[in-house]
Amino acid sequence: MSIKQRITSAYRYIEPNLFFIGLFGSIGFPAYYFIWTYLFPQPYENLPLRLVCAFLFLPFAIKSYMPSLFSRYKEKHFVFSICFCLPFFFCYMMIRNEWTVEWIMSFMAAIFLSIIIIYDWLLILIFTTIAAFSAAVLGYMSMSNIGIGFHYSYLVVFSFSYLTGICFNYRNRIEIESKQLFSRSFSSGIAHEMRNPLGALYASQEVLLELLPETLTDDPQQHRLISNAEIHKLRDIIQDNISIINNGHSTINLLLSSIDSQKISPHSFHYLSIHDVVNNALNVYGYQQKSDRALVFFQINTDNLFFGNDILLRYVFFNLLKNSFYYKDKPNFKIIISVYSKKNETIISIKDYGKGIPSSLIKNIFTEYYTSGKKNNTGLGLSFCKKVINAFAGSIECYSTENISTTFIIRLPMITSPIIDKIQYDLMSTKKILFLGNQPQQLIDINHLAFFYNFKLHSKKTLNYDIIDIDNNNYDCIIIDLTSIESNLLTKLYNHIATTTIQVIFIRHKDDVKKLILSKTHQPYLFEYNHVDELQKKLTTQIFTKKTSHNISLKTICSTKAKIMIVDDNISLRLYSGILLKNAGYDVIEADNGRTALTYLQESTIDLILMDSQMPIMSGIDATKEIRTNRQYSSHKDVPIICYSGSLDEEHREHLMHIGVTDFLLKPSSKTILLNTVHKWLND
Incomplete structure (x- = not known):
């Protein structure tokens, strides 16, 4: 980056705060003349020099009212004014005041202010050096001996102030730029990914217009009546459109809710079948032509579970498919997706026989905003894919042979691996669990788990329990002791949460005298309690198993209409x-x-x-x-x-x-x- 570009960047960074800088500078320089002259008299003061500094700062405060000619030179004026009024002025005044403590401290303050205003370390180094040297020359011309009161230890203090200020401000700036880059990357990524479903919707609307007659008439000279076959086709198209809209809507919601501090949050992660997620992605992907689906081959030896989010992994596959199909016109083009296990990980291979990537460019493909060989491409997709796979505690790699094939390898850890245990342990601290039961030993064991995982535990007696409490507390899981609950309350409770994603665990002891007959919908949640370790395993498994809400039959409506x-x-x-x-x-x-x-x-x-x-x-x-x-x-x-x-x-x-x-x-x-x-x- 050239010096001119650095100056432009520094000016844009501080421009929103220029009004306050100009206001304080144009008022502060004259005001401190009276402070150092009358309140705390110093050996030397220079009102004309202070007025020059105030005059240089004034355009910052009134930049909206400056003539248009000034905008051509605003960046040069900015750099000159900051360097003249901060390092030069304070260094010169420190020399003329024979290195008094007040002016040494003022010069250090000027260093920090210049670092805050001009964050670029190279600009500060260059202009501070020029300003300090100029101040020393002018001081020598004014008083010949500039070493009165000087001690070499001051250089150590000034160097330390300069270097620490540069380091801290540079680190802060890098953090800000990283957040801005991530925000731009993320928002652009969402917009980029929505082009696919919007394109599919547009095409389907064209078909709808073609199928629908302009008027309903049986006049052969006019438009014909719509046939039953066409009605069925219209309904299929509309159903497809609804599916596309739902997928796009859920993708945006998931992506927005998953972002936390520049990383993908694992709060929406569950145990998921790789076969189901990949198969669903291939089925709902917006192919440009129906024949494109036949170019994709999916083969899987053994289905494994992974710990992650289905929408995010589908997002990854959409990006990889989109990149692969860019070169589908190449002869013998095809895409082969393979899933297999190796040691403690599941490996997903996505191989396309397209153009390939030169070996010199592969190292850059996961870099944000990097793109090669594709028009109108933002270079955001693969970088975000890498963030997704990293959030799953996995990795993604690319291997390619130019003009032959490109292979992406995704490695996902098994759900039994230590790194997944660590993620789940951290997630458990965010959960809220309700225990309904009257047995003290069960409550003691569940309290032990709450202490270990640090989750929020609410315990209630089942007698006179109000199920409205469920909605007021947003529980993640409800543990119910079957020996302490009546059948009618159990049914009412389960029906209440059937349409939610709240998990349920029904505890039953082998030696229980009281037996409740559970329906088939209750059976998957039944757990025979023997030991706290078994409850721990059941709880973590149930919490991270994705539950789909149960659809209540709505065919029977009360005769008195609500x-x-x-x-x-x-x-x-x-x-x-x-x-x-x-x-x-x-x-x-x-x-x-x-x-x-x-x-x-x-x-x-x-x-x-x-x-x-x-x-x-x-x-x-x-x-x-x-x-x-x-x-x-x-x-x-x-x-x-x-x-x-x-x-x-x-x-x-x-x-x-x-x-x-x-x-x-x-x-x-x-x-x-x-x-x-x-x-x-x-x-x-």
Whole structure:
């Protein structure tokens, strides 16, 4: 990087703070003349020199009002002003004041300020050297002997101040740039990856327009009626589109929620089948042509589990497939994906017979923003893939022979490896677990595990237990002692959490007199308790086994229709949700803001409210506060209020629950999630 480029970079870095620098400089230089002249008199002062410094700093404070001609020279003015007013001025004044303590300290302060303002170590070294040398020459011309009061130990102090300041500021700058780079990489990566599903959606919409007649008429001279076969084809296309949208939506949500301090957080990791994830990725990938799927061959000897996230690994495969298909026009092109085990790791090989990569370039392919041989490529995909695989405690390598093939090797540790145990141990400290039971020994053992893993443990007696507590505490797992719970409470409890991803463990002793008959849906969660070590293994396995929510049958609807109010300013979402709820047998009332909703509540009885959190006129948050606290709506004080939101972090969820929100739905929610959530709260 040239000196000019370094100056430009330094100016852009500090530009947002130039106003404050200019303000303090233009006021501070004249002000300190009176301090050092009258309050704490020094041997030498120079008001004209201070006024020159103030004049140089003034354009920083009024840069918005400077003439356009000034913008051509603003960077040069910036560097000259900082160097003249800080190292030069303070060094010269220190020499003229015969190296007094006050001016030695002031010169050290000037060094630190110049380092903070101009973070580039080379610029500081060059301009500080020039400024100090110029100050020494001017001092010598003014007083001939510049060594009065000087001691060589000062050079040690100044050098230490300079070097430590440079090191700390440089390290801080590197950290800032790293965060900025990661943010740009991540956001660009999401945008880049969404091109694929958006392209697929665009193509399918073209097909829909082609299949749909402009009018429904049987006049042969006009457009024909649509056939049953075409209706089925339209429905298939729409189903495919919904799948594409859901995949894209889940990918974005997962990627956004997985990022923590410039790394991928393992909080969403579970035990997953490599076969299932790879097979799903190959099935949902947006091939440009249907024939492209036949170019991919998948072979697996033994299916293994890995500890990670299916959406993130699918993201990796999408990137590798996209890169491979870039050269699909090459003769005999194909992609072979192989999975096999070796020692304590699972190896995934993705080999394409495309153009290949020159050996001199392979070392750079995982570097951010590096790209070779591809137009309109950001160079972000492979660097993020490496972050994903590293987060899985694995590694990714590339081997290539130019004009023959390229092979990516992904190595993932077995779930029994020590490094996975370490990740799971750290994750357990973030979990919240509920124990329902009355037996002291079980509680002692579970408390022992809570101490070992540092997870949050809540224990409750099953007598008079209120299942609403589950929603208020966001448990990750519920351990239930079957000898302490009645069948009706067990059924009610399980139905309540069936639509969630909360894990359940049912504890039963071999010698229990009381036997509860468990249904087939309960059986996978049954655990016969003998020793705390077995409970520990069952708990960690259950916590990290991905649970899919159980779909409750909604065919039987109560003869007395429940009335649901949808409150949202988005007419499309009201229409979508309203149709689904009406088809499920509910009465639906719509409102476009919180104030309209409150008016409806005064006129009719509502059984459940679907409320958007942000709306014009009155938000869902304000409307919820009114419903929960205003006596005017006392008849709806306990009505379930389900909040719609585009994104909800933990802090936001807790705030909304504190003001009275009952449950949450992310927009857009699928038909199954919407109906299951509504059904759950209307049948509790």
